Each structure stands twice: as structure tokens, then as C-alpha cells.
Amino acid sequence: MIEYGLLKAGGGKAVGSLLMPSAALVIGGVLVWQLWQDKKAIRDLKQTAKDTQQLKQQLADLQTAHSATVAQISSLQTGLATATPARAISVPPSLTTTSPQSTSSPSKLAMLKRLVEDNLSLRKNL
Amino acid sequence: MSTIFHVGIDLGTSRTSIATSTGKRLTTRTCVGYAKDVIAQKRFGKPFLLGDTALDNRLALNMVWPLAEGVICEDEKALEATSLILQNIIDEALPEKKAGDQIYAAIGVPAQASITNKKAIIDTTRSVLSKVLIVSEPFSVAYSIDRFDECLIIDIGAGTTDLCRMHGAMPEAEDQTTLKVGGNFLDQQITQAILARYPDVQLSAQIIRRIKEKYGYVSEKSDPIVVTLTEKGIPKEYEITDILRECCLQLTDPISQAMQQLVGSFDPDFQARLRQNIIVAGGGSRLKGIDIALEKSLSPYGGGEAICVQDAEYCGAIGALKMCLEMPPEYWEQL
Numbered sequence: 001m002i003e004y005g006l007l008k009a010g011g012g013k014a015v016g017s018l019l020m021p022s023a024a025l026v027i028g029g030v031l032v033w034q035l036w037q038d039k040k041a042i043r044d045l046k047q048t049a050k051d052t053q054q055l056k057q058q059l060a061d062l063q064t065a066h067s068a069t070v071a072q073i074s075s076l077q078t079g080l081a082t083a084t085p086a087r088a089i090s091v092p093p094s095l096t097t098t099s100p101q102s103t104s105s106p107s108k109l110a111m112l113k114r115l116v117e118d119n120l121s122l123r124k125n126l
Numbered sequence: 127m128s129t130i131f132h133v134g135i136d137l138g139t140s141r142t143s144i145a146t147s148t149g150k151r152l153t154t155r156t157c158v159g160y161a162k163d164v165i166a167q168k169r170f171g172k173p174f175l176l177g178d179t180a181l182d183n184r185l186a187l188n189m190v191w192p193l194a195e196g197v198i199c200e201d202e203k204a205l206e207a208t209s210l211i212l213q214n215i216i217d218e219a220l221p222e223k224k225a226g227d228q229i230y231a232a233i234g235v236p237a238q239a240s241i242t243n244k245k246a247i248i249d250t251t252r253s254v255l256s257k258v259l260i261v262s263e264p265f266s267v268a269y270s271i272d273r274f275d276e277c278l279i280i281d282i283g284a285g286t287t288d289l290c291r292m293h294g295a296m297p298e299a300e301d302q303t304t305l306k307v308g309g310n311f312l313d314q315q316i317t318q319a320i321l322a323r324y325p326d327v328q329l330s331a332q333i334i335r336r337i338k339e340k341y342g343y344v345s346e347k348s349d350p351i352v353v354t355l356t357e358k359g360i361p362k363e364y365e366i367t368d369i370l371r372e373c374c375l376q377l378t379d380p381i382s383q384a385m386q387q388l389v390g391s392f393d394p395d396f397q398a399r400l401r402q403n404i405i406v407a408g409g410g411s412r413l414k415g416i417d418i419a420l421e422k423s424l425s426p427y428g429g430g431e432a433i434c435v436q437d438a439e440y441c442g443a444i445g446a447l448k449m450c451l452e453m454p455p456e457y458w459e460q461l
């Protein structure tokens with residue numbers, strides 16, 4: 001590795017110069033410290049890559065689960081449209097007329113009158 | 127010249143539907159979602175969303191189902207929400223309405239709605255509606271199919287099931303029963319039963335409702351029912367044939383009992399006619415085999431005939447509209 005090479009080169013220089021042993025010691029120390037820092041950075045980088053990989057996997061799993069649920073819901077929905085009972089009573093066609101037409105049936109009139117009375121007594125209590 | 131529009135509304139626990147004299151029909155979920163925070167409010171551009179749109183964005187909203195208990199919950203928020211829902215569905219159904227036009231409405235409410243409740247509805251709609259008539263929901267179902275003679279209406283809704291005996295006149299209190307069970311109760315039963323058998327399975331209210339609506343049945347037999355559910359996100363198949371039937375029976379058993387009670391306490395000369403004319407309405411009438419199951423439960427009494435309404439979603443609103451249209455103007459004037 002480059003860092004290692006640098007250390008070696010720096011070290012050689014320091015050994016060659018007996019005049020400045022303390023300076024060599026400081027430089028050596030700095031280089032060792034830097035090497036250690038770089039190693040740590042690489043370790044961190046490797047860990048981050050691993051984490052990212054794991055997250056990607058989790059995301060893929062979630063996507064699978066999500067599409068399964070979506071498929072499940074839509075398969076249920078297609079069934080809904082067809083769910084009408086076999087025997088059924090329908091609203092009479094007379095109802096397609098939407099304009100007001102007062103009823104002339106005495107029994108209906110009696111019921112509507114009663115309904116209005118009930119509603120009036122409801123308002124009295126307001 | 128000002129126009130008078132007529133509308134029939136079915137104000138239900140889970141759905142609100144409208145039918146208008148202009149031939150429009152609309153339905154929406156009976157819910158309002160209020161933005162949870164400023165960010166949500168910014169995103170939606172308003173403080174609340176309504177109906178299905180609210181449901182779709184529910185994670186960012188505080189949901190209010192004002193009729194959750196089958197009647198308007200008596201608090202400010204629920205009243206406000208009810209009024210928002212009604213105003214909105216009316217506006218959407220009548221886009222042609224101009225200032226000065228009038229709306230006459232009949233609103234179907236659960237049979238057991240309290241006087242306070244009915245008044246609250248009149249109050250909250252005063253600004254939108256010129257005339258309001260409050261009617262009981264089973265009566266509007268009867269009106270929609272023109273059945274006022276001896277028959278028994280069974281309206282299986284989300285919050286409650288209303289049973290109402292018709293005998294040619296306005297039904298009285300003794301003709302009606304409201305059971306506190308309906309589609310929501312069934313959803314709870316199914317959730318509990320599935321979790322009891324498969325504890326790790328992931329369920330949501332939507333999934334349960336869809337399973338119920340697609341597969342729910344009370345017939346004697348059924349093809350095996352296998353649904354795909356997830357466990358920690360992994361899809362798997364689960365067999366729920368028996369679970370589903372047992373749960374559905376927990377809904378239909380009390381309905382059968384209430385039906386027997388209303389038939390048994392009727393004028394004996396007319397009991398047979400009542401038994402032969404059982405009419406099942408509401409979303410719950412879609413449960414497979416429910417007509418046959420109700421008929422079977424009447425066999426000790428001499429048998430009966432049950433039939434489901436075709437237009438379960440709108441028949442309440444249609445009946446209410448029909449009432450509006452057939453009501454003489456002098457009756458409206460009294461209101």
C-alpha cells in the first residue's frame with residue numbers, strides 16, 4: 001500500500017540523518033498515525049458498503065411484499081363487481097321519472113301526512 | 127325564475143348516498159379527515175378532506191366518522207363533520223344550482239336516531255336546504271320498492287341492522303328493532319378469528335373488509351376459501367373457509383332472532399304474509415346465501431320467503447327522493 005511505502009521511505013531518510021533524531025521521531029509518529037487513520041477510513045467504507053447492500057436487500061423485500069399486497073387487493077376487487085345476489089327485487093321503473101308528481105294514493109297520502117306531522121313535532125322541540 | 131331541486135339522501139354509518147331530481151346519483155364514505163399538522167394542511171391545500179379522498183390520505187389525517195355508532199355522536203366535531211359531508215355531497219350532486227334556487231330534501235337516518243340527533247341534522251343543513259324531511263331509513267327502503275303492505279324490511283348496514291314491519295301505514299315504534307350489529311361488527315369478528323388461528327398474520331381494516339365482501343357467506347357449503355395474506359411482509363396462503371362462515375353466522379343469528387320476534391308478535395292473521403315477504407337491504411344483504419339462511423330460520427314457524435333488493439347502495443336514497451317527488455306541495459309548505 002502507498003501509505004506503507006511512504007512510511008518506509010520516510011523512515012529510511014530519518015535513519016540516514018543522525019543529526020535530527022527527534023524530528024525523525026515526530027515524522028515517523030505522524031506517518032504511523034496517518035496510516036492508522038487511513039486503515040480506519042477503509043474499514044468504515046467497507047462497513048458502509050455492507051450496510052448499503054443490506055438496505056438494498058430490505059428495500060427489495062419490501063417491494064416484493066408491497067406488490068404481493070397490491071395483487072392481493074386487486075384480486076379481491078375483481079370479485080366485488082360480480083357479487084350481486086341471484087334473486088333480487090329491483091326498484092320499479094316508475095322511478096326513472098324525476099319530476100315532482102304528487103301521489104293520489106290515499107294510503108300514501110296518509111303516510112306522508114303522518115311523516116310531515118312527525119317532522120313538525122320534531123321542530124317544535126327545537 | 128328560481129328552480130326547486132328535490133334530493134333523497136341516505137345518511138349511513140359507512141356510506142352517504144344521494145339521488146337527485148336531475149337524475150344524479152352519488153355516494154361517498156361518511157367520514158372527514160382533518161389535517162394532523164401544518165405540513166399536512168399545506169400539502170392538501172385545505173384543513174380537511176372528505177370521503178374516499180380522506181381515506182386514501184388517512185395517515186396524515188385525524189379521521190372522524192361522525193355516525194360511527196349508528197347515530198351522530200353528540201359532540202361538536204361530529205356535528206361539524208356531518209354538516210361538511212352533507213353540504214359537499216349536495217354541492218357535488220347539483221352543480222347547476224344557482225343562487226336563489228331551492229332544495230327540498232328527505233334524509234334517511236337510522237331508525238333509532240334520537241330526537242336530538244334528528245334536530246342536529248335539521249340544524250346543520252339549514253343553510254343549504256330550504257325544506258328538510260327526516261325519515262327512518264327502513265321506511266325509505268320500503269318506499270323505494272313500493273312495498274307498504276305486509277312485509278318485513280331488514281336493512282343490514284355497517285353500524286346497525288334495522289328491522290321494520292310494514293303493514294300499510296307508517297311503522298310505529300313497536301314495528302321496529304335496531305340491532306347493534308352490522309358490517310363493522312362482522313369485520314371485528316373476522317379479524318379476531320383469523321388472528322386466533324394465524325397469530326402472526328398482518329391484517330388491516332381494508333383487507334378484512336375486502337375479504338368479507340368478496341368471500342363472506344352463510345350458505346351451508348362453500349368452495350374452500352384461501353386468501354393470500356402476509357407475515358412480516360412475506361405473502362402466504364391461508365385457508366379461512368370455516369372461520370368465515372362461523373363469523374358471518376354471528377351476524378345473521380341475532381338478525382334471525384329479531385326477525386322471528388317481529389313476526390311472532392304480529393297480528394296472527396297476518397303473520398304468514400309477513401313471513402312470505404322478507405326484504406333484505408343494505409350492504410350486508412350482499413352476504414352470500416343470506417336470503418336462504420333467513421328463510422331456513424323461519425322454517426319452525428311455517429317457512430318464509432326472503433329476497434334481497436337489487437340496488438342496495440342507492441335504494442335508501444332513491445326511496446327518499448321518491449317521497450320528495452310524491453309529496454304534495456301543500457305538505458311541503460307546512461315544513
Ligand SMILES: Nc1ncnc2c1ncn2[C@@H]1O[C@H](COP(=O)(O)OP(=O)(O)OP(=O)(O)O)[C@@H](O)[C@H]1O
Nearest residue numbers: 138139140141283284285286309339408409410412
Ligand atoms: N358483498 C358484501 N358482503 C358482505 N358485506 C358487505 C358486502 N358489501 C358491502 N358490505 C358491508 O355492508 C356495510 C355497508 O352497508 P351500508 O352501505 O348499507 O351501510 P350504512 O348504510 O352506511 O350503515 P348503517 O345503515 O348502519 O348506517 C359495510 O360494512 C360493508 O363492508
Ligand SMILES: [Mg+2]
Nearest residue numbers: 138263283408
Ligand atoms: Mg344504511
